[in-house]
Amino acid sequence: MLAKLHSVTLEGIEGTVCEVEVDVARGGFEKQMVVGLPDPAVKESTERVRSAITNSGFTYPDTRSLVNLAPADVRKVGPAFDLPIALGMLAATGNLLPDGLRDCVIVGELALDGRVRPVQGVLSMALTAAAAGFGRLIVPLENAEEAAVVNGIEVFGVGSLSQAVGFLSDALPLEATSVDLNAVFSRASRYDCDFAEVKGQETAKRALTIAAAGGHNVMMIGPPGAGKTMLAQRLATILPPLALAESLETTRIYSAVGLLPHSTALIATRPVRAPHHTASGPALVGGGTMPRPGELSLAHHGILFLDEFAEFPRHVLEMIRQPLEEGTVTVARARGTITFPARFILVAAMNPCPCGYFGMRDRKCRCSPGQIERYLGKVSGPLLDRIDLHIDVPPVAFRKLRGRGDQETSEAIRRRVCAARVVQQERFAPERQDGRIVTNATMTHRQVEQFCPLDAAGEQLLRSAMAEFGLSARAHDKILKVARTIADLEGDAGIGAAHIAEAIGYRKLDRKL
Numbered sequence: 001m002l003a004k005l006h007s008v009t010l011e012g013i014e015g016t017v018c019e020v021e022v023d024v025a026r027g028g029f030e031k032q033m034v035v036g037l038p039d040p041a042v043k044e045s046t047e048r049v050r051s052a053i054t055n056s057g058f059t060y061p062d063t064r065s066l067v068n069l070a071p072a073d074v075r076k077v078g079p080a081f082d083l084p085i086a087l088g089m090l091a092a093t094g095n096l097l098p099d100g101l102r103d104c105v106i107v108g109e110l111a112l113d114g115r116v117r118p119v120q121g122v123l124s125m126a127l128t129a130a131a132a133g134f135g136r137l138i139v140p141l142e143n144a145e146e147a148a149v150v151n152g153i154e155v156f157g158v159g160s161l162s163q164a165v166g167f168l169s170d171a172l173p174l175e176a177t178s179v180d181l182n183a184v185f186s187r188a189s190r191y192d193c194d195f196a197e198v199k200g201q202e203t204a205k206r207a208l209t210i211a212a213a214g215g216h217n218v219m220m221i222g223p224p225g226a227g228k229t230m231l232a233q234r235l236a237t238i239l240p241p242l243a244l245a246e247s248l249e250t251t252r253i254y255s256a257v258g259l260l261p262h263s264t265a266l267i268a269t270r271p272v273r274a275p276h277h278t279a280s281g282p283a284l285v286g287g288g289t290m291p292r293p294g295e296l297s298l299a300h301h302g303i304l305f306l307d308e309f310a311e312f313p314r315h316v317l318e319m320i321r322q323p324l325e326e327g328t329v330t331v332a333r334a335r336g337t338i339t340f341p342a343r344f345i346l347v348a349a350m351n352p353c354p355c356g357y358f359g360m361r362d363r364k365c366r367c368s369p370g371q372i373e374r375y376l377g378k379v380s381g382p383l384l385d386r387i388d389l390h391i392d393v394p395p396v397a398f399r400k401l402r403g404r405g406d407q408e409t410s411e412a413i414r415r416r417v418c419a420a421r422v423v424q425q426e427r428f429a430p431e432r433q434d435g436r437i438v439t440n441a442t443m444t445h446r447q448v449e450q451f452c453p454l455d456a457a458g459e460q461l462l463r464s465a466m467a468e469f470g471l472s473a474r475a476h477d478k479i480l481k482v483a484r485t486i487a488d489l490e491g492d493a494g495i496g497a498a499h500i501a502e503a504i505g506y507r508k509l510d511r512k513l
Contacts, residue, residue, distance in 0.1 A: 003091035005101040006134065007084040008125040009069075009076045012291055012331075012338040013256040015121070015128030017105065018076065021068040022088030024061045034085075036069030039077045039290075048079075048110050049086045056114035056161045061093050077290060080119040083108030083138070086161055087168065100168035104136045105129040114161040118142035121256040123248070126150040138164060144177040145265040146255060149184075149248070179265050181244065188268035191237045196407040197230075200400035204231055207391040207506060209413055212238045213420035214485030215439030217324065217346040217386065219309070221508075222393030223356045223363070228349040229274075231393070232305040235347060236270040237410035239302075240418050246301045249341060253293050253300055271302035277311040285319045291331040291338045296323050299344040309348040310378040317383055320346070324386045327442070348387065350379070360395070385474040388441060388482050389506040420488040427451060440485045445477060452480040457497035465504045479503045 003022045008015045018036075032046045053060045067085055069076045084106040090096040107125055109117040118140040126147035129137050136154045139147050144157030154176040158164040166172030195205065204220065208231060211218045218235075220228045242250070251267045254260040260267070275284060275295045286294035296304060306312065323329050327343035353372045357363040367375070384390075421439070428438040428447075443451065454462065466476060482503040483495045492499070 001092045001094065003088045003098055003101070005084050005088050005091070006105045006129075007081055007107055008105060008128050009074065009080070010078070010121045010124055010256060011075070012340060013121070013124050013252050013293065014338075015124045016071075016074050017128060017132045017134075018074070018081075019070045020081065020084045020088050021070065022085065022092045023066045023068075024089065024092040025064040025066075032065045032067065034067045034069070036067075036072045037075045038069060038081075039075060041079050042069070042076050042081050045079065045082045045085055045110075048082050048112065049089060051112040052082070052086055052110040052114045052161050053089060055112060056165075058090060058095050058165075059093070061089070065089065065092070075290075078119060078121075079109035079117075080107040080121075080125070082110035083116055083158075083161070083164065086110060087164060090165060096165055096168060100170065103134055104138060104168075105132075105134045106138045106164075108138070108140045108158070108164075110161060116140045116158055116160055116164070120258045121252070122147050123150070123252045123255045123260075126153060126155065127248075127252065129153055138167070142262075145179050145263075146251075146260065148177040148179045149181060149251075149265055181266070184266050185241075185247075185268045188264065188266065189241060191269060191410070193234050194237060195234050195410040195413055198227060198234065198407065199403060200396040201227055201231065201393060204391055204393050205408075205413075207389050208235050209238065209417065210482060210485050210489065210506075211235065211345060211347075211389055212413075213417045213440075213489050214388075214424070214481065215345060215441035216388035216482060216485065217441070218348070219384070219387045219390045220347070220349045220393045221352050221390065222349075223351060223360055223395060226393045226395050228393050229305075229307060232274075232303065232307075232347040232349065233272060234410065235345070236272050236303050238413040238417050239270050239345075240414070240421050242268055242270060242301065250301050253297050253341070257292055257298070259298070271299055272305060273299040273302070274305040274307060277306070277308045279312075279316070281316045281319050284316055285323065285331075285342075286329050286340050287331050291333060293340045294329070296320060296329055296342040296344065297340040300341045302344055303347055304344045305347045305349070307349045309350040310375055314378055314380065318380065321383055321386060346387065349393075351375075362395070381472075385472055385478070388478045390508045391506060392508065416489060420485065423488045440481045440488070443477075443481055443484075448477050448480050452484050452495055454480075454495055454500065455497070458483075458495060458500045461497050461500050461504070465507075469507070471507065475507060479507065482506060 005020050007018050007020050009018050050060050091098045109119050122143040123146050130150050130153040138156050141157035141159040148155040156174050157177055167174045247266050273295045284295050323342045329340045329342045331338045352358040353367040354375050355366045358365040483499040486499045487495050
C-alpha cells in the first residue's frame with residue numbers, strides 16, 4: 001500500500017517542501033530503503049523509525065518497504081524526516097487513515113521510545129509551508145511556539161508518535177498553538193546593559209549615535225582598557241527596536257543553526273556577535289560542506305564586533321568587504337550557490353600600535369615606527385574605505401571614572417536615533433521596492449548626489465580635505481553619507497559646512513595609513 005505526505009528540508013536557511021512517499025509491499029523479505037538524495041542522518045532514520053513504531057505499540061511491517069523523498073535532486077538533510085516517515089509507514093500499513101495527512105506538513109525527530117524531539121530550522125519550515133499554501137503544520141512540542149509566529153497556517157505541537165497518530169486519526173483533539181507577538185516582544189526586547197554605565201567618552205558616544213542613526217560602520221582606536229568593548233556592546237541598545245520582519249529574518253538564521261535559545265519564539269533584541277580574532281574564514285562568513293551561516297549572518301540586523309581587528313588574518317578580513325557593500329553572503333559550491341542575509345553594523349576595535357600605548361602620555365610606547373606602520377598596514381585601504389567613522393577612544397580620566405554625574409541613558413539616545421531614522425524612511429520611501437529598510441549608509445552613489453547637495457562653504461571644505469588627505473571616491477561618498485546623518489540628527493534639511501567638518505573628522509585613520 002502507498003501513502004503520501006509532506007515535509008520540509010532546509011538548504012542553508014531556505015526551505016523546500018518535500019513529498020514523502022512510503023510504499024509497503026505485500027511480500028518479500030523485510031527491508032527498508034530510503035531514496036531521494038538523503039544524507040546520513042536521513043538514512044539512519046530507518047532504525048529510529050522501527051524502534052519508535054514498535055515501542056509505541058504499533059506493528060512494524062515485516063515485508064519490504066521503500067521511502068522516496070521527492071524532489072529527488074534536492075539533498076535531504078537532518079532528522080526532521082523521522083516523524084513523517086513513521087506516520088507514512090503507519091498509513092501504508094492501515095494503522096492510520098490517509099485522509100488526515102492531506103493539507104498537512106510534518107517535521108520531527110523520533111526517539112527510540114516514540115518521543116518527538118525538537119529539530120532545527122522550524123521557523124523557516126513554517127514559512128515555507130505557509131507560502132506553499134498548506135493549512136496545518138505538525139511539529140515537535142518544543143518547536144510549536146517558534147512555528148506559531150507565522151501567519152496563515154495552524155501549528156500543532158506533538159510530544160510523541162502516539163499523540164501524532166491520535167491527532168491525525170481525530171481520536172485525540174489538539175489545540176492549535178497561538179503566540180501573542182506583543183507579549184513576546186515586551187518580554188524579550190530588554191537589554192542587560194545601558195549607555196548610562198559608560199563614564200566619559202563623550203566623543204565616542206557622539207560617533208556611535210551617528211552610527212546608529214545612519215547605519216554606519218565604525219572603527220575605534222584606543223589603548224587597552226579604554227572602554228571599546230563596553231561601547232560596542234551598548235550600541236545595540238540605541239538602535240531602533242526590531243520590527244517583526246527583521247525579527248523573523250534574524251530568528252530563522254539562529255533557528256537553522258541551532259542557536260535559538262530554549263523556549264524562545266522570537267529574537268526580539270538586536271544580536272551582537274563578537275567572534276575571536278582566531279576565527280576562520282568559513283566561521284566568519286559562512287560555508288562548509290553543507291553551507292551554513294557564519295558570524296556575519298548571525299549578526300544580521302544587529303552588530304558585528306571585531307575586537308583586535310588588526311590581529312585577524314588579512315585574507316579573512318578581506319572576505320567581509322563584499323558583504324559590507326551588498327548586505328549578503330554568497331557561498332559558491334559545485335552543486336550551486338547559497339545566499340545568506342548579512343546586513344549589520346560593523347564595529348571594529350584596535351590598538352594604535354602592537355603594545356597599545358602609542359600617543360599615550362601616561363604610558364610609554366615600546367614600538368618602533370616600523371612596527372607601528374606594519375601593524376596599521378594589516379588593515380587594507382579598500383577595507384578601511386568601507387568603514388564610515390574612525391574614532392579615537394582615549395583612556396578615561398580618574399575624575400570621570402569616579403564622577404557621580406548623570407549619564408545619558410540608552411533610551412534617551414534611542415529617541416534621537418529613531419527620529420533621524422523616521423526622516424530617512426520618509427526620504428527614501430519612493431525609492432524602496434523590496435520593503436527593505438534603507439538608511440543613509442546604504443545610499444547608492446546616485447542617491448548621494450540626489451540627497452546630499454552642498455552649499456559653497458561645504459563644497460570648498462570637502463574639496464580641500466580630498467586634496468590634503470588623498471581620499472578615495474568611496475571615502476568621498478562616505479563623508480557625505482555621514483554628514484547627511486549628522487544633519488538628520490540636528491533636524492537640518494540641508495548639509496552645512498559644520499556637518500561636513502564633523503564628518504571629515506571621523507576619517508582620521510585615512511591619514512595614518
